[in-house]
Amino acid sequence: MLTGLLAERYNGRGILWALLFAGAYFFGGYFGVLNGIESIKEGKIDVDILMVLAALGAAYVGAPFEGAMLLFLFSFSNLLQDLAISRTRSAIRSLMKLRPTEALCRKDGELHRLPLEELQIGDIVLIRPGEAIPLDSVISEGESSLDESSLTGESIPVTKRPGESVFAGTINQTGGLTVRVSRLARDSTIAKLIRMVEEAQAEKANTQRFLEKAEQTYATGVVLFTVALILIPCLIFSQPFHDVFYRAMTVMVVASPCALIISTPASILSAIGCGARRGVLFKGGAYLEQLARVEVIGFDKTGTLTIGKPEVTGVFSLADLSSPLRAATRFQDEEADALLQLAASVESRSEHPLAKAIVDFARSRDLTLQECQGFWSYTGRGVIGTLGRCTIAVGNIELFEENAAENLDLVRPEISRLHDEGRTVMVVGELLAVDRDSVPCSGDDAAVGKSRAKVLGLIAVADSLRPDAIEVVQKLRSIGVKKIVMLTGDHDRVARAIGRRAGIDEVFSHLLPEGKVEAIRALKKFGRVAMVGDGINDAPALATADVGIAMGAAGTDVAMETADVVLMSDNLRNIPFALRLSRRSQTIIFQNLAFSLAVIVVLVASALGFHLPLPIGVIGHEGSTVLVCLNGLRLLAFRG
Known part of the structure; x- marks a missing residue:
């Protein structure tokens, strides 16, 4: 482009000049022409077609330098857009680089360093301090602090013990670990995270969908308006064709919605990338x-x-049916231990967090749990299990109301007091005269209420705020x-x-x-x-x-x-962060849309009223596109 300008200055518009500008048009407009052809095949008119038509029009009226500059700046702005988008994606894909390519695996009593692709679920892997976890695994031996910031965004190390899960890409900081592989590389949490981010970036926002749908109508309108700008002054007002055509090409350039279209995706992609780095x-x-x-x-x-980790805060047993409720002091009570043992034996078959709290507490007191032979779970009410010749129920007060507990009124005052303290109360009782045929293995709720019960005591559980x-x-x-x-x-x-x-x-x-x-x-x-x-x-x-x-x-x-x-992560502070990020992204999208529309209005008005030179129009049009893209990129640095 510049050499063509120099050739024109010193040798005039000869063959060399024509060849140089032809080369500038070819290299500057190659991708625009290809994209334009694809759009025409799909029956659409888009900004690529507008830019190519404007550049050809500039050459037609003897302004090939302006046309070449338009194609160059248009291609350059598209390149910057692609770089901006790839930056948001590379910020996420770089997480995968934290995962090592090999792992120290123990097989047949010997250690082998193997590529991750050769590892299978169940393989034993040794991880030294300072090394990254190669695959999602479960700790078999050892205890260590792990840096999970690459996955959760949390900078504080997390202590991990045997039986707990560790994730690929997180860093083992202090102790040596022996882990058992639980997921293959392609199924790891971090791999899923990256795939989901990429899918999210491909999922368009409503504003973006609207703009892309409007682009077709808008671009067609620009073409028709440009044709009208050529025909009306020439045919009706007999104005010189060269001046009219030049002005029409300027209008076509400055009216093109490049900045408008990129204003939303640039901001959305940056916000998604910023959020993913924070977990x-x-x-x-x-x-x-x-x-x-x-x-x-x-x-x-x-x-x-x-x-989310409830703990037992009190075990209360009934001395007999006629006595008032008696609380076990520091749980040092044989009757309380007996009650706890019954409840834990039944709850050992349940996966509910409250059940786990009761079982863990019983084991901490070295109580031996009985085998629960029959087990039925009732959503929102509790569980029933068979221990030897007894049928034990553990649940809320409604479970016992439905089963006509004969001494429920004895415990109601204490239940109310514990509830007022913010503690969840599990009533423990024995079912009497059970109609076993009415208790199906599926745990059908219809079975509840067909037995009589008596309350044996209460277990109070609390989950800290x-x-x-x-x-x-x-x-x-x-x-x-x-x-x-x-x-x-x-x-x-x-x-x-x-x-x-x-x-x-x-x-x-x-x-x-x-x-x-x-x-x-x-x-x-x-x-x-x-x-x-x-x-x-x-x-x-x-x-x-x-x-x-x-x-x-x-x-x-x-x-x-x-x-x-x-x-x-389970950090509550990420909720206001996510809300602020989403609102900030909408603010920047609004800024971009307002700026893009303002630039189009000003440039079109200048082209129509003040004969705006085509080079100035090109710079204003492409410059606004770049500025909109850079404004959206600011979201990558959002801190909340």
């Missing part, structure tokens, strides 16, 4: 937009607002969330006690999964609703909400598939 995964631009408009947030209680829960609720309120609620299956008094401490506006308690769905639907009258849960038990509510947010999803396939936004 916040948006499933697509649409959910980024939705989260920015959320006005109501619902929290699950267990494992979300609370730590997360230390940052109060701060997070306050931050969400300061951001502009109008209503913050808690949805839980727990007893009303327990839920309200925790809700008061956390600063929650409203508490929905005693909810089964379908009850949470109904609560979410009811909350939508206040605005768009986000639901925060663990992604497993709360799956229906997450799906019903406008935005479902799963917490602590690292290594949890169900959570990563269920939610719209996935928080890889």
Whole structure:
């Protein structure tokens, strides 16, 4: 292009000049022509066609330098856009580089350093301090602190012990570990994270879809307007064709919506990349937009607002049916131990967090658990199990009301007191005159209520509020969330006690999964609703909400598939971060759209009213595209 300009200056417009500008047009417009041909095949008119037509028009009126500069700057701006997009993607794909290519594997009593592709599930791998975990595994031997920041965004090391999971790409910091491979390389958590980010970046936001649909109509309108700018002045007002055509080509260039079209994807891709590096995964631009408009947030209680590791805080036994309830002092009570043993023996067959708390506490007291031969679980109420010749029930008060517990009134005052303290109460009792034929193995709820029961005692369990829960609720309120609620299956008094401490506006308690769905639907009258849960038990509510947010999803396939936004760690502070990021991205998108439209209006008005030179129009048009792209890239550095 520049050599062509020099050739014209010193040798005039000869063969050399023509060849040089032909080369500039070929190299500058090669990809634009290819893209334009593809668009024509699809029956569309887009900005590539507009740019090529404008460049050819400039050459036609004797301004090949302006046309070549247009093609060069257009290609250069497209290159910058591609670099910006690849930067957001490389920020994520670089996580894969943290995973080593080989691992020290123990086979047949000998150590072998093998490529990761040769490792199988169940293989034993040794990991030294300072080394990265090669594959998702479970610790067999050793204890160490691991840096999981590459996956969760959390900088504080996490202590891992035998039986706990470790993830590929995380760094072993202090002690040597022996681990057993649990997932192949292609199925590792970090590989899934990268795939999901790339899929999210391909998922277009609603604004982007609208602009792309409008591009066809807009580009066609620009072509028709340009034709009118040529025909009307020439045919009606007899203006010189050269001047009219030159001005029309300038208008075609400056009216092209390049900056307008890139304004949204540049911001969305950068925001998704920024979130993923913090351990916040948006499933697509649409959910980024939705989260920015959320006005109501619902929290699950267990494992979300609370730590999710309930502990037994009291075991209470009945001395006999006529005596008042007696609390075991520091659990040093034979009757309390006997009650705990019965409850733990039945709960050992359950996967519920409360069941695990009871079993762990019984084992910490060195109690021997009995074999539970029959076991039935009743959603939202409790469990029933057979221990020898006895049938033991462990559950909430409703389970015993349905089974006509004969001494339930003796324990009601203590249950109320414990609920007011924010403790969950598990009633332990024996079923009498059980109609065993009515208790199917499937655990059909219809079987409940066909027996008589007597209460043996109570077990109180408490789950501590997360230390940052109060701060997070306050931050969400300061951001502009109008209503913050808690949805839980727990007893009303327990839920309200925790809700008061956390600063929650409203508490929905005693909810089964379908009850949470109904609560979410009811909350939508206040605005768009986000639901925060663990992604497993709360799956229906997450799906019903406008935005479902799963917490602590690292290594949890169900959570990563269920939610719209996935928080890889269980850090509550990532929720206000995600909300701020989504709102910041919408602000930048608005800035880009406003700036792009303003530039188009100013340049078109200048071209029509003040005969704007084509080179100035080209620089203004392509410069605005680059500035919009760079403005979107700022989101990569967002700190929240």
